[in-house]
Amino acid sequence: MPNIKVIIPAYNEENSIAQVINDIPKIVNEVIVVNNNSNDNTAKNATNAGATVLTELNKGYGYACLKGMDYISNQNSKPDIIVFLDGDYSDYPEELIKLINPIINDNIDLVIGARNKNLRAPDSMTPQQVFGNWLATLLMKFIFRARFTDLGPFRAIKYEKLLALHMQDKTYGWTVEMQLNALKQKLTYVEIPVKYRQRIGVSKVSGTIKGSIFAGLAILGWIFKYSIKK
Incomplete structure (x- = not known):
């Protein structure tokens, strides 16, 4: 089996983080939770659930992901596959097997878990999330x-492909930057439909007007930046 590590950015996810960790398949070599300046028991609960817990004081999804990558870069044994997963229990961690299979069996570089409508629980994505995904992927x-x-x-x-992307985004544009970089570098990619449920707690991004606006601007900014370079 390949060496697989999971990076979970987490901000105030004390009520969900242990469930996320416990549902991750045992084939994963290490679960890394990046505590993104939480003011609750996220770090404690993640540690008790068996995860490696890092602290990133700069708030931002990208900051947390980069912290996890920096930690891995200093390890002697490097992973073959990195899986990114949210800490709010909206995804089904056990479906990690579905995401890594195309990499292992078909030599695919990047696999996106696609939250298809027929597999999403009602109201699991806000209208602004649905519209934002539609607009961003349409432009792409x-x-x-x-x-x-x-x-x-x-x-x-x-892992080697992730390093080659030279990720830069610190906040809301992390996911779209990765996909744009993958296109630019002509990585092979597929989407795998995954189930999606209502998250535990309120989203720090799509659950607020400010978060939705800034996320939308970051996503569109990356798309137009890459369109100019094209």
């Missing part, structure tokens, strides 16, 4: 001829 289709239908955070990627 017309500008870059991409086949993406979602910017879902549940994803798996070969």
